[in-house]
Amino acid sequence: MSRKKISWSQLSPRAKAAIVATAAVDAGxxxxxxxxxxxxxxxxxxxxxxxxxxxxxxxxxxxxxPAAYLLLGRATRMA
Structure with a gap:
């Protein structure tokens, strides 16, 4: 069972916006x-x-x- 790849141009505007928003949140x-x-x-x-x-x-x-680090990876607050 193989999945057909979808190109960027075939994505809906909503799907494109979701991908861009997720990438921006991840980068931040x-x-x-x-x-x-x-x-x-x-x-x-x-x-x-x-x-x-x-x-x-x-x-x-x-x-x-990054969320895991910010929530769980910091042992103490910075002075």
């Missing part, structure tokens, strides 16, 4: 999370700081990974 959350991570000490991050940075920089997760 990713930038916020990476900036926050860069300003934190290793002790203020739950888990390996380098692994968070790698994941946030490489993985495309539609905003899920």
């Amino acid at each position: 959350l990713r930038a916020w999370a990476l900036a926050d991570l860069a300003g934190r000490d290793d002790a203020a991050v739950r888990g390996p700081k380098k692994l968070w940075g790698l994941g946030l920089g490489v993985v495309n997760s539609a905003g899920v990974l």
Whole structure:
């Protein structure tokens, strides 16, 4: 069972808007999370700081990974 690929031009305006909005939210959350991570000490991050940075920089997760870092990955508030 194979799925037929749909080109960008075949998408509805609503589908195109949803894709663009999701990408914008992901980019904003990713930038916020990476900036926050860069300003934190290793002790203020739950888990390996380098692994968070790698994941946030490489993985495309539609905003899920940056949200997970912002909600769960920060051990303490910044001073």
